[in-house]
Amino acid sequence: MDMLLQAVWGGIVFGSVYGLMAVGLTLIWGALNFLNMAHGALYVAGGYLAWTLMDMGLPMLPAFALAVAGTAVVGIAMYLATVRPVLGKEGWLNATMISTIAAGIVIENAALLIWGPRNKVMPELIEGDVVVANVVITYHSVAVVALSVLLLMGLQMFLKKSRHGLAVRAVSQQMDAARLMAIPVKRVFLIVMGVSAALAGVAGVLLTPVLVLNPGAGFLPLLKALIVVILGGLGSVKGTIWAALAVGFLESFVQVYLGASWSLPILFLMIVLVLSARPQGFFGQPVAQRL
């Protein structure tokens, strides 16, 4: 019973953070139609920016907010430098994949030069924990879940209710028609890139206290986010959130009952099986209504 509760709570925590990571990827895929292989590097950048700002003596919350904004700036700069020039050209799908891999390697090695290879310790949002039915629940993990849910709900609201969100959805459904309706497509791209990078930054700030913060720490979150995105059906925000929970629960249960070293092989096996049976993912929808 204790183990079950432990696994359930772990699933909720993992699921909400994977949701944050993966929604950023899915937004970009839906609107701009490229795979951002530098998403993990942006996650790392968010973590390091927060660490540095606090190291300089800023209080925690402003430091985190600034770090998230900074990650958005890094993401937009990366987009302008490496993605914008090839977008829409012949063979752009492969080209954007390679150029974002290159951008990711540059960001990660810049972090290596600036901050060194050693792990940095990020403080938790709220110290302390509470024990419920023999399961240790840290206040930090509660805050992580609450923040993730709030942010994802906010994102849904932004996409569904606001004018900018409407523009993003229009662009992701039919770019040419959106352009004809006088939607500034280039600016929408920048908004999407900024929001996506900011979400990666939030994930970096929230997750690095639990995991580790070093220059290569973004690889696993990127891989997990990719799994979630594909499982949820590419470009579908709602599907991505459900898939994030599913992957989070699976991973948490495997860790509690089988041990941590099994989580990746089993996840990999599952994604192979799912893709063999349903290549469009669990929640894959017709192309026209992805966001």
Next chain:
Amino acid sequence: MSSHTTEAPRPPAELRSLSLPWAKANLPLTALGVLALLVAPVFVSGMGNSGFYLNLCVLFFIYAVVAQSWNLVLGVAGIFSLAQVAFFAIGGYATALFSAKSDIAPDAIAAWSPWLTIWFAPVAAALFAVVLGLPMLRLRGIYVVLLTLGFQEAVRNFLATGPTVFGRGQGLAPPRLEVAELLGLDRPDVAYYYAALAVFLVSTFAIWKIIYSPTGMALTAMRDAPEYAESRGIDMLRLRLGLFAYSAFFTGLAGGFMSHYLGAISPTTLSFPFLVLLMTMIVVGGWGTFWGPIVGTAMIIVLDEWLRDTLEGGWRLIVFGVLLAVIVIAAPNGLGPWLGERWRRFTQVFREAG
């Protein structure tokens, strides 16, 4: 039947290379090149730091094999697979597993002769390629990226934390191949040069053969117009699976050779920076072409060596990352075709004037 249907018209000269992709190589030039590679050590071994240059040559030969076979999948067939480094490592482990057992390292399975076990490397890599390819090669684009990246990480994770036969994080230490004794040479570095050259020449010939063959034509057709290729009767999955295994075979051989050359193989072989380095070799040289990966490997190895001398550690990969991005943006076909195009435009001015 009228007579003119039986006699096929000869294609015009400028289309002949396209209509006959399996045309012959330039034999005298090839022979000259091979001869130059064969006699090179005679001159190099007299130099002061000949060991350094011979080592660079061995690295070039082996990495060129990996880059070429990856280019076969990535460039010629257009499958965005990131699993090549995993096949390289699988090759290395396959031979180390059966040759590395010793009193100080009892982890491995056996201590057979490396001359026997090195053949396990290509076979194991090809087998893994088939197992991975069966679910993966039916899919396209982003799914292929995910599955191959996941495969690489799963293999790395398994080798680093799995059963102790793999030596966990330390890896294994396979014995060196006794090439010098076999060839009757007194310098092992020269002997290794010739062994690596043999691996390089055989693999390069095999890859050249595939690119300039009807099969290569079918692969390119599959990349550029999949629906049309399939409607013309190309069995997509079978062809891709065969190519994937073929490419993994030579990569595995290179990995096996490398593990014996270095006398070590560990999970760090599966690092992402190594993958980026190989990708840079292919992209810089020009992917999808025969010469691209070979030229790219030579350029990157020289550049890498120069950077090692002039810059501190972290800058190396930043330079490669920037180079990779700049090439993809400015010269997507690679540096070789890009320079060729500049040269053609440059000379066209004179041709038009004259």
